[in-house]
Structure formats: C-alpha cells, structure tokens
Amino acid sequence: MKSILFLLAALSLSTALAHTEVTAIVPAANATVAAPKTITVTLSEPVNLRFSTFRVLRIGAGQTPTQAAAQALAAKADMPTLASLPTKAAGLAATVRVPLKAALPAGPYVIAWTLLSDDGHPVSGFSAFTVK
Template identity: 30%
Template sequence: MKYIHGRAARASARVLVVPAAALAVLPVTAPPAAAHTELDSSSPGANATLAGLPPRITLTFSDEMTQKYAKVAVTGPDGESVGIGNPQVQDESVSIPVDVGSPAGRYTVGYRVVSADGHPVSGSYTFTIRDVGGPSPSQRAAESAEEPSSPTTRKTESAEADEEPSNSNTPLLVGGGLLALVLAAASGYVTWRKRAGRGD
C-alpha cells in the first residue's frame, strides 16, 4: 500500500509541475501589444518651403482612420483658418481642401484623429509659402546700393524740368522779333513816302 501511495503522489506532482512550467513560458511567448498609431507622412511636409499653397493638405497615418473623429485645422500667417469644409478620410489618409488664394507666410497644421482600433493621435507642424512676387534679397541689396545716387538723378530731372519753360518760350520770342522787323519796315516805308511827296 505504501508503494501505491508513493507512486500516486509522484504522478500528482508531475501533473502540477507541467501547468506551472507552461504558465512560466506564457509571458515569454505571448505576442507583443499593438503599437500606437502614428503620423507616417504629410503633404506638404513639416518645415517645407513651397512656391504656392497646394489645393489640399493630406496626412497619412500608420493605421486606418475613422471619419467620425477626424479633425484637421490649417491656420494661415494672419491667424485665420484656410481649411474648406470637413476633413475627408480614406483608409489611412486624412485630407482637407484649403484656399489657394491665401497669402504667403508660415502655416500651421493641427490634427486630432482616432484610428479604427480606437487609438487617438494628435499633433501639429508648420510649413512656409514664400512670396514669389516680391524682389529677391539680391535685388533688394542692389536697389539699396543704388539709393545714394538717386539725389543726383533727381537734380538732373529737376534741371531738365526747369529748362522746359525756356524752350517753350522760344517760338514767342521769334514771333515777337519778326513782328518788330515788320513794324520797322512799315514805318520806314511810310517815312520814305512822305519824303518823296514833299520832293525831299
């Protein structure tokens, strides 16, 4: 009887040891938890400098997004919103149309979205639209270098303006001289006729 009891005890011990070993292995072999959703890319990109504002801003995330909780705001250099309508979700991408007539300067994109598995994601970044219509720095420097000579140019223009009235009076002077000659000739002729009549 003692032998039978001893063998049963050893078997029970083996039964208890196996589950314990299995439990010890589980934490090692369990799959890792799913990673949080992140912003993979954006268009325009962060810190980008563009010649003009694109028709829409697009954000692409690492997981599929939900339309209900997608929020995107685009703010211009004057602090006004340039987004048009509501953000549109397509798979992992969220986009919003913007007013392409907005001024040059720095723009801020802020977003708060929720992935399909419930992970919220929020953040912001900036990009810049340069003023392509204004003069370049080299042109502004050249204009500044030419400024000291501008007073001389203004004096020359002023002198030319002062000379214009004298030139415009030339026809009057010539006409007056001719009139004086005609009057002198007529006076001489009258005098000669008088002398001729008297027989001088």
C-alpha cells in the first residue's frame, strides 16, 4: 500500500513540475508556405500572455535560426525588422495568434518565443519556416 501511495505522489509531483510546451505551430517546422497572415502557436497549457513574447523575423544571409531567434527576442515589438506585428495580448491563452506584416517576401523565417510556465520557469524556443 505504501508503494502505491509513493507512486501516486511521485506522479503528481512530476506533473506539477512539468513545464509548458509548444505542442503545435502553424506553419509547421521547416514547412514551405505561401506568405501567411498569422502564425498560430498552441501550448500544452494556458500561459499569462503578459509574460510571454512571440516574434517572427526573417533569417538573414549567413545567420542560423538560433541566431535569428535570439535577435527576434531581443528586438522591441515595433522594430521594423520584425515580420510580426506588435500586439497587446493579455490574459491566459493556450493558443496564440501572432499577426504578420502583409506580403512577406520569400525566404526563411524564424518564430521565436519565451514564456513563463505555470510553475514559474521561463520556457523559450523557436521554429523555422520558409515563404515561397
């Protein structure tokens, strides 16, 4: 009986300590698509959008997606180099829609994010796609 209680406690604790994850992105990673109007990011749980950042940036020549993601997250939301438009999102959401500038030029882009997980830990990542 004690072993069952221990197992249940361990499972509960591991679930409580899990970080928020990105479960889906549109356009999908490494996809080649016509210029989208929005990016959709689906998360494993709702996050407070006040403490979340989502940016889209064209990957420059000679630049890696990792470098472009860092540049995108360091940029202010209204920087003209970003492909994403500034938003004033608030509240909780498990699905985030990031509006993009009209008629993105062909080329590679990175979607970068940083958010505060429900357990208080920051989570960041990126995904790349190409506009044809």
